Amino acid sequence: MRKLNILVMLCFMLFLGSGVQGQSTSGVNDAELNGNYAFSFNGIRGNAGVSSVFAAVGRFTADGAGNITNGELDTNGVGVGTNFVAQAFTGTYSIGADHRGVLTFTGPGGSLKFAFAMLANGNAHFIEFDASGGAGTIGSGTIEKADSSAYSTARIAGDYAFGAAGFDNANNRAAIEGRFTSNGTGTLSSAAGDVNAYGTDYPMTFSAADYTVSNAATGRGTMHFAFTFGGAPGSLNFVLYVVNAGKFFAMENDAVTTATPLLNGAVVQQQTPTGGFTNSSLNGNMVIYLTGLSACGSGSEVPKAVAGLLTSNGAGALSLTYDENYCRAPNSVTGAGGTYSVAANGRAAIAIGGYRLVAYLVKSNQVFLFVSDSNVLFGPGEPQAAGSFTDSTLKGSYVGFATNPADFEVAVFSSVFAADGATPAGNMSGTEDIGAPSGPVSGEAFKATYSIPPSPTNGRGTMTVTSGTGGNALLYMISASKFVGISLNDPNPAILEFELAPSSSTASLSLSSLTANPTSVVGGNSSTGTVTLSGLAPAGGAQVALSSSNTTAARVPASVTVAAGASSATFTVSTSVVSASTAVTISATYGGVTRSASLAVKPVPPPAPTLTSLTLNPTSVVGGLQSSRGTVTLSAPAPAGGVQVTLSSSNGAASVPSSVFIPAGAGSASFTVNTSGVLMSTSATISAYYNGTTQTATLGVLF
Numbered sequence: 001m002r003k004l005n006i007l008v009m010l011c012f013m014l015f016l017g018s019g020v021q022g023q024s025t026s027g028v029n030d031a032e033l034n035g036n037y038a039f040s041f042n043g044i045r046g047n048a049g050v051s052s053v054f055a056a057v058g059r060f061t062a063d064g065a066g067n068i069t070n071g072e073l074d075t076n077g078v079g080v081g082t083n084f085v086a087q088a089f090t091g092t093y094s095i096g097a098d099h100r101g102v103l104t105f106t107g108p109g110g111s112l113k114f115a116f117a118m119l120a121n122g123n124a125h126f127i128e129f130d131a132s133g134g135a136g137t138i139g140s141g142t143i144e145k146a147d148s149s150a151y152s153t154a155r156i157a158g159d160y161a162f163g164a165a166g167f168d169n170a171n172n173r174a175a176i177e178g179r180f181t182s183n184g185t186g187t188l189s190s191a192a193g194d195v196n197a198y199g200t201d202y203p204m205t206f207s208a209a210d211y212t213v214s215n216a217a218t219g220r221g222t223m224h225f226a227f228t229f230g231g232a233p234g235s236l237n238f239v240l241y242v243v244n245a246g247k248f249f250a251m252e253n254d255a256v257t258t259a260t261p262l263l264n265g266a267v268v269q270q271q272t273p274t275g276g277f278t279n280s281s282l283n284g285n286m287v288i289y290l291t292g293l294s295a296c297g298s299g300s301e302v303p304k305a306v307a308g309l310l311t312s313n314g315a316g317a318l319s320l321t322y323d324e325n326y327c328r329a330p331n332s333v334t335g336a337g338g339t340y341s342v343a344a345n346g347r348a349a350i351a352i353g354g355y356r357l358v359a360y361l362v363k364s365n366q367v368f369l370f371v372s373d374s375n376v377l378f379g380p381g382e383p384q385a386a387g388s389f390t391d392s393t394l395k396g397s398y399v400g401f402a403t404n405p406a407d408f409e410v411a412v413f414s415s416v417f418a419a420d421g422a423t424p425a426g427n428m429s430g431t432e433d434i435g436a437p438s439g440p441v442s443g444e445a446f447k448a449t450y451s452i453p454p455s456p457t458n459g460r461g462t463m464t465v466t467s468g469t470g471g472n473a474l475l476y477m478i479s480a481s482k483f484v485g486i487s488l489n490d491p492n493p494a495i496l497e498f499e500l501a502p503s504s505s506t507a508s509l510s511l512s513s514l515t516a517n518p519t520s521v522v523g524g525n526s527s528t529g530t531v532t533l534s535g536l537a538p539a540g541g542a543q544v545a546l547s548s549s550n551t552t553a554a555r556v557p558a559s560v561t562v563a564a565g566a567s568s569a570t571f572t573v574s575t576s577v578v579s580a581s582t583a584v585t586i587s588a589t590y591g592g593v594t595r596s597a598s599l600a601v602k603p604v605p606p607p608a609p610t611l612t613s614l615t616l617n618p619t620s621v622v623g624g625l626q627s628s629r630g631t632v633t634l635s636a637p638a639p640a641g642g643v644q645v646t647l648s649s650s651n652g653a654a655s656v657p658s659s660v661f662i663p664a665g666a667g668s669a670s671f672t673v674n675t676s677g678v679l680m681s682t683s684a685t686i687s688a689y690y691n692g693t694t695q696t697a698t699l700g701v702l703f
Helices: 011-015
Strands: 034-047 051-063 067-077 084-095 100-107 110-118 124-128 135-145 157-167 173-183 188-197 200-215 220-229 232-244 247-252 262-269 283-295 301-313 317-326 329-342 347-352 355-363 366-371 378-383 395-403 412-420 426-436 439-451 460-465 471-479 482-487 495-500 511-517 520-522 526-533 542-548 559-562 568-575 582-590 593-602 611-617 620-622 628-634 643-649 659-662 668-675 682-690 693-702
Touching: 034 124, 034 232, 034 247, 034 262, 051 084, 051 135, 051 157, 051 232, 051 247, 051 262, 067 100, 067 247, 084 110, 100 412, 110 395, 110 412, 124 395, 124 412, 124 426, 135 395, 135 412, 135 426, 157 247, 157 355, 157 366, 157 378, 173 200, 173 262, 173 355, 173 366, 188 220, 188 355, 188 366, 200 232, 232 262, 283 366, 283 471, 283 482, 283 495, 301 471, 301 482, 317 347, 317 482, 412 439, 511 582, 511 593, 526 542, 526 559, 526 582, 526 593, 542 568, 559 568, 568 593, 611 682, 611 693, 628 643, 628 659, 628 682, 628 693, 643 668, 659 668, 668 693
Parallel strands: 520 593, 620 693
Antiparallel strands: 034 051, 034 135, 051 067, 067 084, 084 100, 100 110, 110 124, 124 135, 157 173, 157 262, 173 188, 188 200, 200 220, 220 232, 232 247, 247 262, 283 301, 283 378, 301 317, 317 329, 329 347, 347 355, 355 366, 366 378, 395 412, 395 495, 412 426, 426 439, 439 460, 460 471, 471 482, 482 495, 511 526, 526 568, 542 559, 542 582, 582 593, 611 628, 628 668, 643 659, 643 682, 682 693
């Protein structure tokens, strides 16, 4: 383990951009960054001999014209001057024609400089861009469009899964993952989790868990866990920034010590099936991509990156094909068999050979995952889109970046490139910005060839970099709009993540409407939501984020994808039985625009009353001279709208109306039985019918 001498320096001075070569951007696409955003950053600061973990979370507002306002961030790291709390900042940005940009945050301690690239969904990836001379800060993160209507404690309601990873002050790696249920008032119940504490997995037994969104203007809040693990007490405190009701970024803000690592990650809505998760919740292909840190025999530790395809059968059996850069050497494993077991709360225990993995499901085939070994591999698993992948699948404009650097020597990058989808080998070309310890590199040309064969492993491909120093990488396709990779040659690897970049059509594409049909349902039934775009979705589709203001009453998937070439898509709004009418707001966000629709969830109506009696008064009359009064009575008050009771007579000597109406809330109603003169005394059977029940009474008609 690397022996640390703590560097005492201000956080903003760590980020200070001195001598950064600017990108040649003219701001022609500044409108792509417009509205409220939340961000999360993972980094390492120091130099080749002395380095330590650093992280930040926060939010800002972009005006679409190059200006940043209402910025706020929290940071944490090792040593004095690294922990900033709700630090205000402003800034500027500029986005060029290729959707690459430069971003500057300005606060009391100086200016923070980043390179970033816009995604087709309106989010962005960014990197730290100012290390030089082998010293400074390197790191990367994500910027996501935020829904300011979710900036409240009440909007964080329902089931959630969480995952985070990081390092302590001696660069020991740890990870945490789990789930809880939020009641929308600050209490987290049914909490469960696991922690990989420097190579050993411990289940967490929670004694307390709570949260609050304390700032309705910025979406900033806090979260606290108290628990035991391995027989020892523990507690973690997080600062959070809301992305939407279904997601928030969470960074641990405890002092970083050997007992308390700096963990940074996310909390996302957990889509729990009715009755809970089962083994069938893992069924099909899932791409996993994990980052860790390995001891490689020389006394030093080296970043480890793993990507692969996990295929499960829905009944407890699986196989895993994966590639890794481990101790600076490539390694591949094909078709490793294993077993798994999924608990009702979404915790999955996985065994593959001699390895034990723990996952918590977000939804079917989507997880937070770590490996229970000393490498502390941690990362997500995402469902692989159906169908066969080939070179032609990987076609269009993409943004790439290096995620979650695990060592100061990792060279992070942000890039935009075009893939032509050609066969037998595809071609990539574009531009990248590099944040290396030796200094930033802006606008470097990038070229590569690639191949995505449809077998033997669906979506597994190769990439050969032909620009710069060259190199080889393995790719795993998640969908036509997203894939991940690992470098086989990089001595300090990181997971490489690629997503669709804006195109000429997506740059102006936004969300036009959101509707729910029906707009009112009885709890336990479903409604159908429809999102409609302002135009046709690009290649790879358009992913629209979804959320519900009350996930106890009504739940939606985290997102719905509008297929390429389509302008709309539908999704199911599932509801639960409620005791009183509940108004729920369903929200959808895409292209910087949020639309909402109202859904009324009503309680199950009481059973319809039955007809309990029919009486006549008097029960005998002189025909033609007298009438009788009939009364029908229900078992309970008539429901809204009232009820119509059908009447009939068996004898023309006594006539009744065809029906009698009992108003809503009333329990009975009366009607007149008219009679005709008769030559001899007779009788008539008067009948009343409602809701499957008939009642009768006999009337004597006298001569």
